Each structure stands twice: as structure tokens, then as C-alpha cells.
Amino acid sequence: MSRPDNRDFKRLFLADTPMMDTRSPGEFAEGAFPQAVNLPLMLDDERARIGTCYKHEGQQAAIALGHQLLQGAIKKARIAAWLDFAQTHPEGYLYCFRGGLRSRISQQWLQEAGIDYPRIIGGYKAMRRFLIHQLELSAQHRFIVVSGQTGCAKTRLLQGLADAVDLEGLANHRGSAFGKRLGGQPTQIGFENALSIALLKRRHAAPQAAIVLEDESRLIGRIAVPEVLRESLRQAPLVVVQMPLPERVEHTFHNYILRNLADWQAYAGELSGFATFAEELRQNLATLQRRLGGYRHSQLLAEMNAALAEHARGNPDAHRFWIEPLLRDYYDPMYAYQLGLKAERVVFRGSYAEVAAYLGEER
Template structure:
């Protein structure tokens, strides 16, 4: 695949690139990438963090040309060959890909030139990460002016699953890798705030592009999803949006909670760490999650629930996971339900529909 085969121009058509899930080579240093990136980007840096720091210091003290010369000395010989090898492998696997650095400057031009020397055409993104990030901030502000329908309901109403079945929905909890409650941690940790905002802006852009006139469906979230903050510009807009409320029996919600927070979480942990270590980590996480609610629950109620949780964990390890329902039900009924009822009461004027899971799903599918 030579440069003459594709000869694709460098681009600043950010909307097209994001809508197409274009693969990106991010040539920034690992530290820069860790602070915030795009969902479709892979970090294949020109310089590592230490090399970048050395070149940056040289630039400040001696100017651009001296910094360029130092960069070439640091990334030379086998190091240079290894950089080109991984870029080439990515470009051959993703012939529609683009590369960028922070501002679309020296690092991406050098990377592009080195690839051209081995016959690979890999166009750059003009303006780099900084310009794309600015574009996504602007798009997030534009998306906040769009119409929304917010799905609400008591804890355990399978709202996330409902959103995943609705064509014009964006799953905020999925993007934040957190279920949004004290028990909502997921393996893999959460993205950075910037990474979340980038992914959110892209998801909203796709929904607006696919159905410009249709309302976007979101779940009713608090300000924080785990440690990730819902951008204020979006939160202000959704706090005025109409609500569709899912109604489920306590028994149904206990069942959903049991399946997702017990069976699924344990499966994830054991896949990650093995059966024994996975169960131990799963059990400790449950206890820690309950501990975060101790002040709100009060000492006596927390002690009761912890005792029931520990008894359930003993039964579980002996082959009876069903015992977890003994603490899940009172936690939902006596803690989460009153809190939800109070919060929904503050939003009562925004409720436009109430119904079962299936009825809300049908309503959302027909809403425009």
C-alpha cells in the first residue's frame, strides 16, 4: 500500500471522521494520551514521556531546531525502526486511518514522513488532538440544545437495558463504565473525565446525525456517575426534559439487581482473577460498597444489612447465591425507594408517561 495507491489528503473534517469511527494513530506521549483520548484512537507515540520532556526542555532553552535535532537523536536506529513497524502494522490493518499529535505539528509530520519513506500513506488530522477536542466541546454544547426524553424509575428497573434497546438512546453509564449507584463499580475502572466527555460528545453527535428531529433518550442521572461528572451544560438541559417512568414490582427489581450486581459481577471478577481470588474480590467489593452507605443508613441498619450480606456470602460460596436476596430486598425497599420517591416528587411536573418496562419501551420507540 504505497502513497500513490491511496494519496488521501490530510483532513480537518472532524464530523466525518468521528461519525465514521475512523481509526486514529495518536502519536502523543503515553502521559498525554492517559489524560484524555478518543474512543477510536490507539496510542503509538513518537516519543515516550521522558523523551518528550527532554525535547520540551531543549525547545525552551535552545529553540525549535535544537529540539528537532534532539528528537531525531533520541528516536533513531532501532527505536525509530520499532516506531515505524507499529505504525506500519496499524496502517496496513486500518487503511482508512489517520494520525495526529497534539496540535497537528511536528510529531505527526515526522511520523507521516517516516511512513511515506516505507511506502505507507497515512494522512494527518490538521490541528491534531487540540482542534478535535475543541470541536467536540462545541458539539457537546450544540447537543445540549437538542430535545431529550429522560428515563426514570426505581433502582433495579432495568433502565440501562431499556436504553440499549432504544434506537435513539445514549447510555451515559456505559460511557462512564459505572452503574451509577454505590454498588455500581465495574471492572476496568472509569475513563478520565476528558475521555468520557469526548466519547459522550461523539455519541450525541451520531444520534443527532442519524435522526435530526428525534428526541435523544437518556437515563435520569445524578450529577456524578461514580467519579465522572455529567457535563453541566448537558445536565442543565436534561433537568428540564420530560420524564418517562418505568414501573416494576419490588420482586422484579430484586431479581434484576440480583442478576446484575451479584451473578454478573461475580462472573466478571472470576473471569478476571480466577474462581477463588475472584470470589474474594467480589465479596470485599460488596462490603466496601455497603460501607459507603453507612452514614446514610445509620449504624444499626448498616450492621443488620452487613450481617445478612456476610451470611449470604457464606451461603453463596457453598453453592446457594439465592441468599443475597435477603439483603437486596430491604436495601431497595427501605433505602433506595424512599430516596427515589422524594427525588421523583421534585420532578413530578415533568412526567409525561408511566408504565411497565414494555410500555415505556413502546412509548420511547414511538416518541419523536
């Protein structure tokens, strides 16, 4: 029995329903949903040609051109990809931009191939509008913001909490000048979509519980935290993780050195991965040169280069010699100043374990 078309966006997102996005690759790249797979009806150049035809000759001529372009082996290949998705995800749905012609054609071709597959009414545009509204509703929810000096393992703490949303994870960036992650960042729209869905899930799972977020600046890498959410977070109570400098150096060393290098070498191979990792470290430090000052930057760069030379010989331990002064002399004073501006919002201070226990009780 075939399933009906669907416009229950909330249920679709809460269930992580698989979605077949039939928009062009260019449209998908601008913004998509976490559970969507791009299996386009038309590629970008095909869509551009049909769009030009529609503009100058009207809808019927554009449809005729579409059928001319999408026939034979091209049509068979696209239907085969859709059939594979539909058979792998029988609970899924398909959509195009507005839920109109492209998704109906995709439905029809699948039907002719023997599968009735439902579409999402209103398409991407309606779902995007829904998520923008949900983000505005989420911004009215109760929040707790976790703060702490660089290297306090705040992200790891959040990942252990049921009611937390990891902004840095969604942005695929650790937040600092050294925070780039392999794979790059999503688009701004893609980040907002994923954030809205994550907040919706937290609100649905525990409507009365505060949602825990990390204290972030306006930008996480190149991704902007939506202003409607930032305004709420500026009023939220603050919980501060306190950790001794040696422990923060170790956490930074393991995450920004050992883990980053392992990621790069798994992606690019041992030698090429190390070279890329080393160059990225130097570039990250260079972005701080103006704020560090020329003398302090040159000192840290010399320590970094010496550590990289040792690391290339198999001993990564010397990285601690530049990580410690960078944390102590650059990040810590900046953090102290920023926290001073928010002092009246602090409701709890404690060690990693104490903050984790406090947040568990707060839930």
C-alpha cells in the same frame, strides 16, 4: 494514490474512522477518542527531555535531541507499529496534539518506509475543541429522560432503543454505590469526548427524534455529567418505569451479584475473583454507612456476610435477603423524594414494556 490530510472532523467521528494518536502515553491517558490507538512518537520521559531542551536551547536543539533519542532499534520499532496500523487501517489517519511537528515526522518516517498516510489537520486540540462545541449544540436538542426506582432495568431498556445514549455505559459505571465495573472508569475528558460523539451520531441519524437518556445525578461514579447537558435534562420530559419490588430484586441480583462475580472470576480466576468481588460488596455497603445509620448498616452487613458464606459454598440465593431491604428501605424513599421534586415533568408512567412501547411511538 495518496489521500489528502483531513480536517472534516464531523465525518471522521461519524464514520468511526481509525486514528493513530502519536502523542505520548501520558497525554493519551488524560483524554482520547474511542476510535484512537496510542502509537507514540515519543514516550513520556523522551518528551520531557525534549521539552526541557526546547525551553532552554530552542527548537533546533530540541529537534536534534529528538533525532538522537529516536534512532536505531527504537525508531524501527515505532515505525513498525505505525506500518502495522496503517496496513490494517488503510482508511485511517494519524495526528499529534496540534497537528504539527510530531505528526509530520511520523508521516515522513512512514513515507520513507513506503506508505503515504494522511494526518488530521489541527490534531487532538482542534478535534477536542470541535467536540466541546458539538456537546453544546447537542444540549440544545430535544431529550426524553427515563426514570425509575433502582433495579428497574432502565439501562437495558435504553440499550434497546435506537435513539438512546447510555451514559452509564460511557462512564463504565452503573450509577449507584454498587455500580463499579471491571476496568475502571475513563477520564473525565475521555468520557466527554465519547459522549459528544455519541450525541452527534444520534442527532445525525435522526435530527427530529428526541434523544433518550437515563435520569442520572451529577456524578456517575467519579465522572461528572457536563453541566451544559444537565441543564437541558433538568427541563426535559420524564418517563417513569414502574416495576414491582420482587422483579427489581431479581434484576439487581442478576446484575450486581451473578454478573459482577462472573466478570471478576473471568478476570482474576475463581478463588481470587470471588474474594475481590466479596470485598468490593462490603466496601460498597460501607460507603452508605453514614446515610444508613450504624444499626441498619450492621444488620445489612450481617445479612451480606451470611449470603457470601452461602455463596462460597455454591448457593448465591441468600443475597436477596439483603438486596430487598436495601432497595425498599434506602433506595426507594430516596427515589420517591427526588421524583417528587420533578413531578411536574412526568409525561408517562408504565411498566417496562409500556414505557418501551411509548418511547418507540414517541420516536
